[in-house]
Amino acid sequence: MDDPDLVDAVQRPGARGRSASQVVAFRRNAAQSGRCGKEAVYASTVFHTEDASAGLGxxxxxxxxxxxxxxxxxxxxxIAKALGPIMKAIPANNPTPVTYANLTMLLQAAWAGDPVN
Known part of the structure; x- marks a missing residue:
């Protein structure tokens, strides 16, 4: 890996206030928004995958x-205890509508370690 932020996040999780997934998500979002041209191929060059999700895997x-x-x-x-605080933290302009039902499904999958598509 030639990305010092990502290497640091992997070797010292949380030391600089960011996880490896946060670093990769930032890179992906920057690439998708066009803010950072070289980042458009970040996941495929660092992780040799087609997208950031596969790279994180x-x-x-x-x-x-x-x-x-x-x-x-x-x-x-x-899961049930987390629903209320999470729902309160979701911004009104969230691009995907969040309901108690779909958030419960997401948390159940995350709790079990199941992939979410």
Whole structure:
């Protein structure tokens, strides 16, 4: 990897206030918005994948990082407890409508470590 921000995020998670997924997400968003031309191929050049999502999967696999919220110690009943605070934090202009039903499905998949499409 030749990206010092990403290397630092992988080697010292949270040390500079950002995770590897945050660094990659920032790069992807910059590329998609046209703010940063060289970033348009970031995921494919660093992770040798076609997109950032696959790149994050490759990074997770290389690090043998936990895949599920339960692996981080979240109890299954934490899903219901998280719904209210998360719903309050979602901005009104969120591009995807968020409901209790679709947020519950997302959190259940994240808790189990299932891929979300």
């Amino acid at each position: 490759a990074l997770r696999q290389a690090l043998d990082a936990p895949r599920a919220l339960r692996d981080y110690g979240m109890p299954e009943d934490g």
